[in-house]
Amino acid sequence: MAMWSLCRLLLWEALLAIAVTGAQVLSKVGDSVLLAAEQPRGFQVREAIWRSLWPSEELLATSFRGSLEMLYHSRFLGRAQLHSNLSLELGPLQAGDSGNFSVLIVDTGGQTLTQTLQLKVYDAVPRPTVQVFIAVARDAQPPNTCQVFLSCWAPNVSDITYSWRREGMMDFGVGTHSLFTDRQVLSLSLGLRDKDAAYSCIVSNPVSWDLATVTPWESCHREAAPGKTSYKDVLLVVVPISLFLLLVGIFSMWYGGPCSGKKKNDHTDEVAPETENPLV
Known part of the structure; x- marks a missing residue:
């Protein structure tokens, strides 16, 4: 039925x-x-x-x-x-x-x-990861400024979108930022007034969202702190010294090798007769 x-x-x-x-x-x-x-x-x-x-x-x-x-x-x-x-x-x-x-x-x-x-x-959106990259300072860059790139990444989740916001503000301001790579990378020009500014990367899909927040001026401060040697200064000293020591080692091996071998042969020729045993 x-x-x-x-x-x-x-x-x-x-x-x-x-x-x-x-x-x-x-x-x-x-x-x-x-x-x-x-x-x-x-x-x-x-x-x-x-x-x-x-x-x-x-x-x-x-x-x-x-x-x-x-x-x-x-x-x-x-x-x-x-x-x-x-x-x-x-x-x-x-x-x-x-x-x-x-x-x-x-x-x-x-x-x-x-x-x-x-x-x-949909999968639930996980919390993203934000990395801060500091651009190399140039002569034309105004003093007390810092050019940074904020890179945001989340694991491979379907239909995910990226967006940015400056905490406490409705927008970034005119001419102070640029977006790249489907809004995953944010370029910022920071000044002293931005020391406490926090930026959030928001990842979302149609049913969920999450965010991560960073204060990029802290990275600028660590990079440019007075009295501290940057990794660029260290490389300027270490690399030439390392190359010099490497060249000295090569020349020593090249010219020292044959001479030491010749002396060893001459010494062997001199002591050879003294060590012979006469036949009885």
Whole structure:
């Protein structure tokens, strides 16, 4: 009887159904989502069928005269719940649960209504990492200024976008910043007035977001602190000395090797007769 009812419903869907294209439903991994079955006013439901259409076609749940059935061996077995209002709850969601779903409902007069919904499941956005790079100072650069590049990165998450903000301000100001590499890199020109300025990189997708905040002037201060030797100054001293010692070693090996060998041979010739034993 149940199989005959199911076949009859599917036939009605093909011949008499009123199709309603549903909206897109967004959620993230680990959450639950409710796929709502909208019922027109005066529509007295007798039977209902929830199906997954894509990426694979599967029966998920059915209702016949108020009796709910969710024992079908679909990929949502144990994660699907059909409510009395015929809305289907799925969860906890997994990364591969995105797809198209449909519900076919039939009223007591034989009229059918089909609704389709698209579920898209996203990963939760992780906290990004921000690195601060200091540009090399040039003669043309005004004093007490610092040119910095802030690089923001988050692991490979689908549909992720990047944006920046200066904490405590609505915008950065005109002509003080530039964006590169799909907004992942922010270039800033900082002055003394920006010593306490904090900048946040915001990563987001349609269902979640996170941010990381840095104070870039601190890196400028460490780079240009008075009384401290920068890595560039150290290289200017260490590299020439290392090259000089390397050349001295090469010349010593080149000219010292043959002379030491010759002396050894001469010494051997001189002592050879003294060590001979006469034959008896």
